[in-house]
Amino acid sequence: MDRNRIKLIIAMVSGVAVLALGFFLGVQPQLTAASTAAEQKSTVDQQNEGIRATVEQLIAENEGLSGLEAERDAKLASVPDAPDMPSLIRQLDQMAGEAGTMVTSFTAADPVSYAAPASATAPAAAAAPAEGTESSEGTDGDAAAAAAAPAEAALPTAPATVTDPAVTPANFSTIAVTVDIKGSYDQALDFVDRLQKGPRLFLVTAITSSEPEEGDQTAEGQTWTVGGLVFVMQDGETAPADGDATTTAPTQAEGTDEGTDTTASGR
The missing domain is CATH 3.30.70.60 (Ribosomal protein S6/Translation elongation factor EF1B)
Incomplete structure (x- = not known):
């Protein structure tokens, strides 16, 4: 390989290295900064949209403030x-x-x-047999009668009281x-x-x-x-x-x- 060809190859490699170094040291940071700036702009735009919607809502609510004040005064008077x-x-x-x-x-x-009214309580349990009474006597006849009788309907209960x-x-x-x-x-x-x-x-x-x-x-x-x-x-x-x-x-x-x-x- 002659000397001129070696110099040409070295020059080409040096050029490629310079271009790569220039890209990574000069262009790449700028591209990254531009991408970051675009993301920040998108975030700021979204925040601005949210702030704009909030301002519009506040303006609408301020226009209805007189009606709210009139409603408040009516409730206070009642x-x-x-x-x-x-x-x-x-x-x-x-x-x-x-x-x-x-x-x-x-x-x-x-x-x-x-x-404050008392909250509704559960219905009282069925009364137990009085002490001293015989529970086994007449069981067979009573069991047959109880089986024939329809089940007693559950007593309705009042809803629980809600207070402020x-x-x-x-x-x-x-x-x-x-x-x-x-x-x-x-x-x-x-x-x-x-x-x-x-x-x-x-x-x-x-x-x-x-x-x-x-x-x-x-x-x-x-x-x-x-x-x-x-x-x-x-x-x-x-x-x-x-x-x-x-x-x-x-x-x-x-x-x-x-x-x-x-x-x-x-x-």
């Missing part, structure tokens, strides 16, 4: 943090006027602390309320319907009626007594004590001919 009987009387008066009837008497009892742990006797109380109105049957039904759908949560527990007074034999002269419960939910740690006369004395508004009491309807 179960206020104080008895507020004067406000309740005004509501009753307004509902009675809309129903075409008249409130003649209003009475509110003292608040009573909430008591945030509602406790310390912050929740009930107030028994009695309202007397004067009007016809249809007017009384209308009043009760408005009462159950009013701004203050009112649980109707009893409705009774009495005959018209002597000299007033019309249907509009009939008296209806509506009993129920209103509720108080306090934000603090302590609810009004049962029978606390300083803050929860019974409120009464009656309409009488003598004019000694205040008529709840303002008439």
Whole structure:
């Protein structure tokens, strides 16, 4: 092999080595950096999409904030943090006027602390035979009768009671309320319907009626007594004590001919 050919081979090998070294030292790092940058860009784009969706959701929720605030205020008004009987009387008066009837008497009892209902318990086991009785005597005849008799149906059980742990006797109380109105049957039904759908949560527990007074034999002269419960939910740690006369004395508004009491309807 002549000398020029050896030099050519050495030059070619050197060129290949330079190219390979240049690729690994110059091009490869750039390609790796470009690939890493592309992956980072994809990750950032995904994060931006998530942030954009969150911002759009927050904007939509902010547009409905006024509706949520109105719903919150309505719920707070339905179960206020104080008895507020004067406000309740005004509501009753307004509902009675809309129903075409008249409130003649209003009475509110003292608040009573909430008591969580007991959970349903399993039915009691069948009673065992009384002591001193003979269990073997007459077994054959009783066994035949028992075999012929149909199996006794299982007693139904009430579902387990579910309560909110945030509602406790310390912050929740009930107030028994009695309202007397004067009007016809249809007017009384209308009043009760408005009462159950009013701004203050009112649980109707009893409705009774009495005959018209002597000299007033019309249907509009009939008296209806509506009993129920209103509720108080306090934000603090302590609810009004049962029978606390300083803050929860019974409120009464009656309409009488003598004019000694205040008529709840303002008439």
